[in-house]
Amino acid sequence: MLALLASAALLASPALATTHNSLYSPNNYEFEPLEHLAGIAPYFDPQDPPLDPAPPQGCSVTRAAYLVRHAAIYANDFDYESYIEPFVQKLANTSADFSASPELSFLKSWKSPIADDDEEKLTKIGTLEAMSLGVELGRRYPGFKLPRKMWASTAERTVKSAQALMSGLDHRGNETQLVQIYESEESGADSLTPYKACPAYSSSRGSEQSSTFQKKYTKPILARFKAAVPGFNWTASDIYGMQQLCGYESVIKGASPFCSLSLFTPNEWLAFEYTNDIMYHHNTGYGNPISPVLGWPWVNASVAALFSDSPSAQDLYVSFTHRELPPTVLVALGLFNNSAASASNDANATMPLSQINHRRAWKSSNILSFLTNVAIEKMSCDSYGFADAGNEFYRVIVNNSPQPLDACADGPGESCARATFENWIQERADRYGDFSRECGVTYQNSTDALSIY
Ligand SMILES: *[C@@H]1O[C@H](CO)[C@@H](O)[C@H](O)[C@H]1NC(C)=O
Ligand SMILES: *[C@@H]1O[C@H](CO)[C@@H](O)[C@H](O)[C@H]1NC(C)=O
Ligand SMILES: *[C@@H]1O[C@H](CO)[C@@H](O)[C@H](O)[C@H]1NC(C)=O
Ligand SMILES: *[C@@H]1O[C@H](CO)[C@@H](O)[C@H](O)[C@H]1NC(C)=O
Ligand SMILES: *[C@@H]1O[C@H](CO)[C@@H](O)[C@H](O)[C@H]1NC(C)=O
Ligand SMILES: *[C@@H]1O[C@H](CO)[C@@H](O)[C@H](O)[C@H]1NC(C)=O
Ligand SMILES: *[C@@H]1O[C@H](CO)[C@@H](O)[C@H](O)[C@H]1NC(C)=O
Numbered sequence: 001m002l003a004l005l006a007s008a009a010l011l012a013s014p015a016l017a018t019t020h021n022s023l024y025s026p027n028n029y030e031f032e033p034l035e036h037l038a039g040i041a042p043y044f045d046p047q048d049p050p051l052d053p054a055p056p057q058g059c060s061v062t063r064a065a066y067l068v069r070h071a072a073i074y075a076n077d078f079d080y081e082s083y084i085e086p087f088v089q090k091l092a093n094t095s096a097d098f099s100a101s102p103e104l105s106f107l108k109s110w111k112s113p114i115a116d117d118d119e120e121k122l123t124k125i126g127t128l129e130a131m132s133l134g135v136e137l138g139r140r141y142p143g144f145k146l147p148r149k150m151w152a153s154t155a156e157r158t159v160k161s162a163q164a165l166m167s168g169l170d171h172r173g174n175e176t177q178l179v180q181i182y183e184s185e186e187s188g189a190d191s192l193t194p195y196k197a198c199p200a201y202s203s204s205r206g207s208e209q210s211s212t213f214q215k216k217y218t219k220p221i222l223a224r225f226k227a228a229v230p231g232f233n234w235t236a237s238d239i240y241g242m243q244q245l246c247g248y249e250s251v252i253k254g255a256s257p258f259c260s261l262s263l264f265t266p267n268e269w270l271a272f273e274y275t276n277d278i279m280y281h282h283n284t285g286y287g288n289p290i291s292p293v294l295g296w297p298w299v300n301a302s303v304a305a306l307f308s309d310s311p312s313a314q315d316l317y318v319s320f321t322h323r324e325l326p327p328t329v330l331v332a333l334g335l336f337n338n339s340a341a342s343a344s345n346d347a348n349a350t351m352p353l354s355q356i357n358h359r360r361a362w363k364s365s366n367i368l369s370f371l372t373n374v375a376i377e378k379m380s381c382d383s384y385g386f387a388d389a390g391n392e393f394y395r396v397i398v399n400n401s402p403q404p405l406d407a408c409a410d411g412p413g414e415s416c417a418r419a420t421f422e423n424w425i426q427e428r429a430d431r432y433g434d435f436s437r438e439c440g441v442t443y444q445n446s447t448d449a450l451s452i453y
Contacts, residue, residue, distance in 0.1 A: 031266040033246055033259045038276030039323050040079070040247030041369035042072055043129050044399075048366045051402040056413025058382035059393065061141060065302035065317040065376050068133070069326055070161040072126030072251035072370040074118035075244075083241030084248070088112045090238070096231030104229055106257045113252045122160050123252045129371055130161045134168025137316065144315035146175040151452055152320035153192040154180045161371070162320045181452055188446035189297035189435040192321040195328070197446075198439035200290045203324075206282030210275050212353045214240060217271035221264070243272045251370065273365055274356045280364045284327040286337060286347035293439065295328030296432040297450035299376075303425055305453045306378045306394070317453060323368050330374065332432055333396060334406045336361045341406075367398060374398050381412050389417035 022028065034042055055061055075084060091107060098107045122130075146169065152162040162178050170176045183193045195201045218236040225234045242258050249256030257263070264272075281287040284294070298319070305317050330336050338350035338360045350357060375397040383391045395415035396403045404414035408424040411417045416424065432438075436446040 029266075031261060031269070033261070033264070033266075033269045034250060036269045036273040036365050037243075037247040037369075038273055038280070038364040039076070039368050039370075040244055040251075041365045042125070042247070042251050043133070043369050043371040046363075046366035046399055046401065048363070048401055049403075051404075051414070053397065053400045053402060055379060056381070056411075056415065058384045059379040059412055059415075060143070060381075061377045062380045063306050063313070063315055063378040064141065064144075065305055066137075066319070066373050067298055067302075067326055067329055067375075068161070068165070068318060068320050068373045069323055069368060069371060070122070070126075070155070070157040070320055071130040071164065072123050073157055074121050074123055074252060075114050075248050077119050079241075079244050079248075080114065080119050083237050083244055084112070084114065087238045087241040087245075088114075090233070094232055096229050098229055098232075101228035103260070103263050104225065110257065113249050120155070120157055122157050122164075125251050125254060126370060127160065127164045130164035131168035133371060133373070134165035134170075136168075137165075137318075138169050138171075141316060146170050146172070147314045147316045147318065148175070149177050149179050149314070150318045150320075151179045151181055151192060153183050153322065155183065155322070158192075158320040158322065162318070165318065165320075179452065186443040186446070188441065188448065189450055190447045190452070191450070192298075192319055192325065192452075194297055194435065194450070195284075195294050195324050197441070198290065198294060198435070199441060200439045201288075201294060203283070205288060206279040209282050209351075209353055210279035213271070213278055214275045216353075217268065217275065221268060240272070240275075243269070270356060270358075273363070277360065277362055277364045278351050278353065280327055280368065281347070281351045281362055284324050284331075285362055286331055286339070287351065290438060291328045292332040292428075292432040293435055295325065295330065295332035296428070297435060297448070298325065298329050299332050300425075300429060300433065301450040301453055302376050303421075306376060319452075323372075326372050326374050327364070327368055330367055330398065332428065333403075334428075335396065335398065335403045336363075336367055337406070338362050369399070372399055379411075379415060381415075384412075386410075386412050386417070390419065392418040394418070394421045 035044055098104045150162050150166060152158040159180060166176050181192045183196055184191055185196050187197045191197065215236055218239040221239050222234050222236065243264060246256050246258035249258060284291050302317065305313060339345050339347055350360060377395050377397060379393045381391050381393055389411055393411035393415040396405060402413065405416055408416035408420055410420050433448060435448040
């Protein structure tokens with residue numbers, strides 16, 4: 001009897017529900033579209049890989065450098081002008097009858113939450129999430145001195161994200177000064193937007209490949225919508241814009257009818273995500289040889305700040321940028337590499353345009369959501385079990401998940417010992433440290449290093 005009661009209690013426990021064992025809860029398939037929206041995903045901790053974020057046994061973090069994408073915005077200019085606005089206008093002009101379709105009937109009365117001058121502005125929820133990340137950093141590093149400076153590129157959304165994070169971290173409100181770094185097209189590597197100063201980088205790269213997959217996955221959705229509401233001239237761009245609206249409307253209002261799983265199925269959300277992943281793969285990922293060169297300067301400057309003996313070194317460095325930079329930093333660090341441990345390096349073959357590679361490591365939702373953050377931490381450890389490696393170790397954390405570096409994981413919790421890390425960094429510096437030459441810079445006074453810290 002007692003055993004029965006105990007197992008009944010277990011059945012009701014949420015922990016067990018996530019084991020997806022059908023004996024204990026049938027039909028327990030769960031799916032959250034908000035975690036598959038690529039660059040429009042609200043901030044979340046993907047637990048990819050599911051390693052414990054707590055410092056390993058005997059270790060404490062003594063210094064950290066963060067790169068943070070700005071928080072949630074009303075809409076990105078390009079998304080708005082290419083997909084959302086045309087759909088919204090068409091909707092405003094249409095005489096099509098949506099009422100016959102249970103899934104689409106909300107469009108009769110739905111109004112766009114994005115006004116023309118809202119584009120690129122932080123939403124209230126985005127501002128709150130940035131502040132909350134500031135609170136979280138304070139909790140994560142209770143022994144740290146408040147930073148004297150933080151850095152942000154000059155766009156309003158990066159500056160306001162930094163101010164919100166500061167308000168969550170600095171309880172006195174006057175300890176941290178925000179330094180704005182101009183988004184120059186002639187800065188060389190010395191900015192938080194180095195891709196803008198790199199002629200070899202093109203912002204449209206990857207759109208051709210992603211549109212191939214977009215056409216493919218939207219076809220059956222178009223057929224379904226045309227059958228349901230024949231009077232609306234449905235296009236693939238409408239479908240894509242509606243899926244984007246799930247993300248934007250959610251970060252504006254907290255919920256969106258476009259996220260409904262009866263409007264788009266889980267598989268269709270995964271296809272939307274993959275379309276984006278293909279684009280980012282070719283744009284700022286392993287499919288673009290310039291990616292690690294763009295991410296390198298931040299890595300190098302951050303490692304230098306963590307190594308520094310200067311009395312003016314800060315415990316915490318935080319810099320704000322746009323969606324392009326964090327993925328290039330991850331490539332410079334060799335993380336989320338679909339080819340890792342495969343003994344081959346055919347990056348494009350891992351992102352086929354004919355079908356989804358569900359086993360890919362490169363999932364943009366996990367690495368460039370709003371407020372996505374990449375950190376390098378310096379740790380002091382009592383070396384218990386790692387005495388040969390000294391007591392100084394380094395690790396990378398992406399959205400609160402530790403990321404072991406390839407061939408640099410000889411420390412506690414798969415962190416990397418100082419000596420190993422120095423060699424590893426030097427080897428990557430040799431490969432990726434030549435910004436001006438690799439970018440084909442033609443303007444004067446370019447530089448290969450980020451020197452803002
Ligand atoms: C909708 O109507 C407005 C005003 O008549 C017009 O300017 C606009 O081009 C129309 N849009 C579409 C997509 O038909
Ligand atoms: C912030 O204000 C407090 C209280 O007025 C003061 O003691 C402290 O020195 C100020 N800090 C800075 C960095 O100005
Ligand atoms: C339907 O949309 C396509 C693509 O935007 C456009 O070329 C076509 O003229 C539209 N047809 C009607 C009947 O509005
Ligand atoms: C991957 O595709 C891109 C085109 O976006 C090409 O420039 C690049 O060289 C390809 N990479 C490899 C390893 O073939
Ligand atoms: C990705 O992994 C492959 C296979 O191990 C490796 O050859 C390649 O250098 C890695 N790419 C980067 C940028 O680290
Ligand atoms: C790394 O940063 C240091 C310190 O700012 C700088 O002197 C050096 O040139 C940089 N090296 C590379 C390869 O980026
Ligand atoms: C490059 O730097 C030199 C020396 O500081 C300066 O005189 C020159 O105006 C700069 N050139 C440009 C194009 O900024």
